[in-house]
Amino acid sequence: MSLYDESFELKELQRLEGHTDRVWGLSWNPTTGVDGVPAVLASCSGDKTVRIWQQSSPSGSFECKAVLEETHTRTVRSCAWSPSGKLLATASFDATTAIWEQIGNDFECVSTLEGHENEVKSVSWNASGSLLATCGRDKSVWIWEVLPGNEFECVSVLQGHTQDVKMVQWHPSMDVLVSCSYDNTIKVWAEDGDSDDWHCVQTLAESNNGHSSTVWAIFFNASGDKMITCSDDLTIKIWGTDIIRMQSGDGNATWKHLCTLSGYHDRTIFSVHWSREGVIASGAADDAIRLFVENKDGLVDGPMCKLLLKKDKAHDMDINSVQWSYSDNRMLASASDDGTVKIWELTSLP
Template sequence: MNFADENFELREVQRLEGHTDRVWGLAWKPATGVDGVPAVLASCSGDKTVRIWEQSSASGSFQCKAVLDEKHNRTVRSCAWSPSGKLLATASFDGTTAIWEEVGGDYSFVCTLEGHENEVKSVSWNASGSLLATCGRDKSVWIWDVLPQNYFDCVSVLQGHTQDVKMVKWHPSMDILFSCSYDNTIKVWVGDGDGDDWYCVQTLDESNSGHTSTVWALSFNASGDKMVSCSDDLTIKIWGSDITRTQSGEGYAPWTHLCTLSGYHDRTIFSVHWSRDGIISSGAADDAIRLFVESEDGLVDGPTYKLLLKKEKAHEMDVNAVQWSSTENRLLASASDDGTVKIWDFGPKTGQKKV
């Protein structure tokens, strides 16, 4: 997609209402929204529920198809689909992670994963769906083996952060886990090959151009050689790694700081997400959404990124999550303290030629 001109817009398609408290997290179901399969989105909230929204193939509008409730007794902070789209994991402030299974359009409760001492803040599946990671306020990161018959076994508890862990995220193609925390750091974890012994191979902090305050979220580009992170320090940082070296078995290739984007949000940046065609979205406590792309006139010493679009007052309150769909039509979902989820369409401004 050519971003040389700036004649793009983020158009609100639909406002999804139904949650009765702030909406914390979003997850698009894999392999939906393409080849005639309706797009499906999960949202989780302070109202202790998860809602499943499905797009009508006829009208294009989203409707609530299911409400997953009664399994969490506090805020549901994070939700994530397995790569197959068959399982949904939901992480809650009640200290548990629930697993749900979709069969024929219906969602049934499978099991509860327990062990964290208090609030579970984030949940993430690896690329193959064989591992699940959770993290929480107890400063720990847990790795679970996903076994046949939907049985889950905790294989490792990682103690490395000194504060609340805000997010865990698997690399899109390798079994390398990333965690970010209230302690201002991002930690990178790898296994010993047997899968039971995990250790921290790198910490991204202020000493290597990292964040100076809470790191809230991170995301990877499509190829997995770049990562974006966001923070309470009001910056967005881009990181890079020679993943070809890591994949070839030549040893771990460390992540290095490439550039910092600052001055675009004036309150905490809670969420970043990198679309498959290279657009970084950010959502913040200033109620705004920003979109960034790599600049074609990048410097010799590394890539630079430019602001592509800014959407003021995207919500009436804090924007807690932004999430691109994997569909061709570039839908962006956002979630807010105002209790709503919004669906946005990104494209050329009205009257502009589509590129």
């Protein structure tokens, strides 16, 4: 029996309260939730803080273990754990990105990255943890190299978007970076092997089956051969590439539009995330979560994806982020303008 054939429900396990303003972003620590290590989740908010939530046991409830505050002076828009799980990067409207390290039971800000002219909207680590990308309202994307001693050096400032850049996301296995923007486009960036310069290798726009309005978020599937995007145009789009050609460094391994999911949300779609099991989650300004699954049954004429379930009124207000756990394919976190984080479990109906 495949995911495509089962019936599911999204069961609310816990509502996490403590933020005093809208919650913008979420990030699961990728090294937790396995081998008896309790799962750890970070959330960031308009209240200028980041909260660290930890599960009391592998199947227990989540509790707030730390509040990272008095560093950012404005909204914290995005947070991301490094692949090692040792560092947490937080991007803020105060034009800085802070790097936090857990030392004992406390978190300390060990580095502050400055350079963006104004609001930093998103932060993302590459697969090895050697590079960090940030983007902002100043229309730029910055790539930082991680040096010993928690030092960070900007190695490239990428100019190409004509508007506010909403999100950056590294490919799960290669040093290829993707960004999306208020200018309705998605840009793919790669390093030139000869010059070590970063440049835009592809732009996905409305003219090549792209979005017709602001693109809010991007994510990849586990194997890295597909990418999902969501937009103010109320659609979700799936893109595919020849991963073998991409891995070989073939510059012709471009991303191609595979399908568009429309009619599932009736307000802006702010977040999409792909579980390792292959379930796509979306969260939107209509307070709803939708789950989709790829058709793996080889139906050539059938839809590429089907709606797995609809969760209306998942929150009281806009849903800004949905994030599947790295360790538990069926655990989902969501963050909302209502100031709460919710933990959900995808369960099969009998």
